[in-house]
Amino acid sequence: GLQRQGVLRLRRSAEVYQWREERTETSQRVSEREVRREVTHRYRRTWGRVPVDSSRFEAPHGHHNPEPVLPVGDTTFTATDAALPGGIHVPAGLVAQLSDYAAVPLAGAGLTQPTHLPSAAITGVG
Numbered sequence: 001g002l003q004r005q006g007v008l009r010l011r012r013s014a015e016v017y018q019w020r021e022e023r024t025e026t027s028q029r030v031s032e033r034e035v036r037r038e039v040t041h042r043y044r045r046t047w048g049r050v051p052v053d054s055s056r057f058e059a060p061h062g063h064h065n066p067e068p069v070l071p072v073g074d075t076t077f078t079a080t081d082a083a084l085p086g087g088i089h090v091p092a093g094l095v096a097q098l099s100d101y102a103a104v105p106l107a108g109a110g111l112t113q114p115t116h117l118p119s120a121a122i123t124g125v126g
Helices: none
Strands: 007-012 017-028 035-048 073-078 102-104 121-125
Touching: none
Parallel strands: none
Antiparallel strands: 007 073, 007 121, 017 035, 102 121
16 A cells, blocks of 8 residues: 555545547527527547546547546545554544645655656645
8 A cells, every 4th residue: 555654644636637528509690580509519638536428428539538547536545553652552533633734746655657647646644
C-alpha cells in the first residue's frame, strides 16, 4: 500500500482524461409554420472526476473513453498504527477525524508521475 513517514492520513485525488460531448441546439424560424432546428455535437478532451460513458455519444467512433485504471475521485487512507510519543496507540477512528490536509508532491510520496500526464495530487495530514 501507500506509505509516507509521519503522515496519519493520505487522500488521493484521481481524475480521468476523457472525451466529453457538448451538444448545442439552435432554432431559426424560416416561415410562420416552420422552425428549423440544428443540433451540433462537439467533442473535446478534459480532466474530470466523474467518468463519462462514451458509448452514449451521438458519434462515439473516435471518441472512446476507456475504463479508468484507478478509482476516480478522492480515496482516503488512514494509518492504523499511529502512536504518540511513549508508544501510546491512537485509535484509527480518532485519526480518521483529522481533516487538515496539505499537498504532498508525488516525488515526495515515493511515487512517479507519468510524463504524458499533467500533475496529480496527493494530500496528507500529519
